[in-house]
């Protein structure tokens with residue numbers, strides 16, 4: 001042990017990513033593009049909710065979607081077919097989340113050109129939505145550079161999820177509770193769920209919806225519309 | 234797999250530090266991992282073994298984890314308490330106005346190089 005040299009580092013593993021994410025947000029502000037990061041467990045209804053939401057907003061906003069998946073492009077095709085908006089697939093190469101660098105590459109593909117070249121020009125899109133990889137742990141730790149974070153919790157997952165995944169709920173600006181049509185079949189306590197969410201994040205907006213029928217989706221669409229307008233001020 | 238993603242970030246930072254310091258082989262990487270950081274130490278060291286052995290710089294290199302206990306501060310009464318035992322609610326005064334003081338870290342503390 002006498003011949004051991006110690007090199008002190010003292011650096012957070014997330015530091016580089018956090019810096020890249022802040023830089024990306026700065027670029028987006030300049031271009032007037034609002035990036036929403038949408039997260040949830042697999043199958044909570046991200047794609048279905050997006051289709052419903054986009055169809056309500058596409059006349060008011062210019063929208064593009066980036067679908068992150070470990071390997072398939074089913075969701076990107078589904079979005080394009082059901083809404084007609086620009087939709088691209090990002091492959092994470094086996095990773096369980098997207099980081100700011102991968103998000104920026106995706107945005108470059110959507111918006112076109114090198115980010116630095118187009119940074120001064122206004123973008124062709126007002127709203128870009130990133131459907132993150134289905135997972136409640138990793139995406140919470142990696143800032144993608146999004147302006148706002150949203151997550152979907154579906155009724156069958158249970159109302160105690162905010163207690164189990166505190167970090168995810170603490171970073172989300174809006175929590176959409178989906179599949180309220182199946183409430184009669186589950187002992188999901190909506191009031192308890194809201195209470196647990198607000199314990200983690202007193203400022204979170206909670207919006208119960210049924211993406212299958214479209215019930216409640218208007219409220220989510222309005223939340224987005226308001227946030228996009230505020231970002232472009 | 235969550236921990237594998239983290240391992241790739243660690244390797245990237247270690248490579249950079251090694252290059253800056255002219256180091257050809259690292260024998261130990263010491264991490265500070267907070268108790269509530271969502272990292273499972275055993276998974277992290279398993280992923281580390283798999284990924285590190287693919288790099289000349291890190292072949293056989295040990296990943297040593299020094300845990301950091303989580304502590305929450307209460308704005309209600311100004312006291313600190315252990316997070317894992319009591320959660321969000323202050324055991325001293327019952328207040329919910331509390332925040333995590335430490336315990337969230339995923340930090341590279343130091344590299345050890347044998348010469």
Ligand SMILES: Nc1nc2c(ncn2[C@@H]2O[C@H](COP(=O)(O)OP(=O)(O)OP(=O)(O)O)[C@@H](O)[C@H]2O)c(=O)[nH]1
Pocket residue numbers: 040041042043044045046047048049075133134178179180181182209210211212213
């Ligand atoms: N009953 C009911 N089913 C729904 C609702 N929303 C979505 N689903 C169903 O849930 C399943 C998953 O929906 P998706 O929208 O593909 O979920 P996702 O989160 O995009 O899934 P991944 O991308 O695979 O993680 C599909 O079978 C949907 O039809 C809802 O409000 N009610």
Ligand SMILES: [Mg+2]
Pocket residue numbers: 046047048075131
């Ligand atoms: Mg999907």
Ligand SMILES: [Zn+2]
Pocket residue numbers: 307308309310311312323324325326327328
């Ligand atoms: Zn107190």
